[in-house]
Amino acid sequence: MTTGGHGTDGVERRGLMFVLSSPSGAGKTTLSRMLLEREPGLKMSVSATTRQMRPGEVEGRDYFFVSKPKFETMVEQGELLEWATVFDNLYGTPRAPVEAALSAGQDVLFDIDWQGTQQLHQKASVDVVRVFILPPSAADLEKRLHSRAQDSDEVIRKRMSRASHEMSHWAEYDYIVINHNVDEAFAEVQSILKAERLKRERRTGLVGFVRGLQAQLQG
Numbered sequence: 001m002t003t004g005g006h007g008t009d010g011v012e013r014r015g016l017m018f019v020l021s022s023p024s025g026a027g028k029t030t031l032s033r034m035l036l037e038r039e040p041g042l043k044m045s046v047s048a049t050t051r052q053m054r055p056g057e058v059e060g061r062d063y064f065f066v067s068k069p070k071f072e073t074m075v076e077q078g079e080l081l082e083w084a085t086v087f088d089n090l091y092g093t094p095r096a097p098v099e100a101a102l103s104a105g106q107d108v109l110f111d112i113d114w115q116g117t118q119q120l121h122q123k124a125s126v127d128v129v130r131v132f133i134l135p136p137s138a139a140d141l142e143k144r145l146h147s148r149a150q151d152s153d154e155v156i157r158k159r160m161s162r163a164s165h166e167m168s169h170w171a172e173y174d175y176i177v178i179n180h181n182v183d184e185a186f187a188e189v190q191s192i193l194k195a196e197r198l199k200r201e202r203r204t205g206l207v208g209f210v211r212g213l214q215a216q217l218q219g
C-alpha cells in the first residue's frame with residue numbers, strides 16, 4: 001500500500017496511516033477532530049458500524065451506519081481493510097477510500113481499536129503509526145463517558161468494564177500519550193505526526209533531491 005504525495009517541502013513521500021486507539025472515552029474522537037482541523041493533508045477514515053447512531057452523529061461523517069447483513073456482505077466481498085467486534089457491535093474500515101486517499105498522497109487517520117490496529121499493522125507495517133491514548137485516571141475516564149452524555153448508564157458500565165482489557169494492549173503501540181489536558185495531548189499527537197512525516201524511509205523523493213543538491217554543488 002504505497003503512494004506518491006508531496007510533503008510541504010516538495011519532496012515526494014509515501015502516505016502514512018496514523019492510528020489512534022484508547023479505552024472508550026479517553027479522547028480519540030476529540031483529538032482526531034483537532035488534528036483534522038489543523039493538519040492539512042490528513043483525511044479521516046470513516047468506519048462502517050452496526051451500532052446505533054448517537055444523537056448528533058451524522059451518517060458518512062462519523063460512521064456509515066449499516067445493518068448486520070450489509071456488514072457481513074462487505075466482509076465477504078473484501079470491502080473492509082480490517083474489522084472487529086467491539087462492545088457487541090461490528091466495526092470496520094472501508095478499503096476503497098483509504099486506498100484512494102493514500103494514492104492521492106494524503107495521510108489517513110484511523111480511530112480504531114487494538115484488534116483493527118493489529119490487522120492494519122500486519123498488512124502494511126511500515127506505513128502504520130500507532131498511538132495509544134491513556135486517560136489520566138479511571139475516575140476521569142468515567143467522568144468523560146458521562147460528560148459526553150451520549151450513552152446510557154448500562155453502555156457506560158460496559159465500556160468501563162472493558163477499559164482494562166483495552167489498555168492491556170498499550171505496549172503494541174509506537175507512542176503513548178496521556179490525555180490530562182486536551183491541548184497538551186493534542187500538541188503531543190501533532191508532533192508525532194509531524195516527526196513521522198519526516199522519516200527518511202517514507203520520503204521516496206529524497207534520493208533525487210539529494211542528487212540534485214550534489215549536482216548543484218559540483219556544477
Ligand SMILES: Nc1ncnc2c1ncn2[C@@H]1O[C@H](COP(=O)(O)OP(=O)(O)OP(=O)(O)O)[C@@H](O)[C@H]1O
Binds near residue numbers: 022024030181182
Ligand atoms: N483532556 C480532556 N479533559 C476533559 N475532557 C475531555 C478530554 N479529552 C476529551 N474529553 C471529553 O471526554 C469525552 C470523551 O471523549 P471522546 O469522545 O473524544 O473519546 P473517545 O476515546 O473517542 O471515545 P469512544 O472510543 O467511545 O468513541 C468527550 O465529552 C470529550 O469532550
Ligand SMILES: Nc1nc2c(ncn2[C@@H]2O[C@H](COP(=O)(O)O)[C@@H](O)[C@H]2O)c(=O)[nH]1
Binds near residue numbers: 028086111112117
Ligand atoms: N477495529 C475497529 N474498531 C473501530 C472502528 N471504528 C471504531 N472503532 C472502535 O470502536 C470503539 C467504539 O467506538 P464508538 O464510536 O462506538 O464509541 C472505539 O474503540 C473505536 O476506536 C473500526 O473501523 N475498526
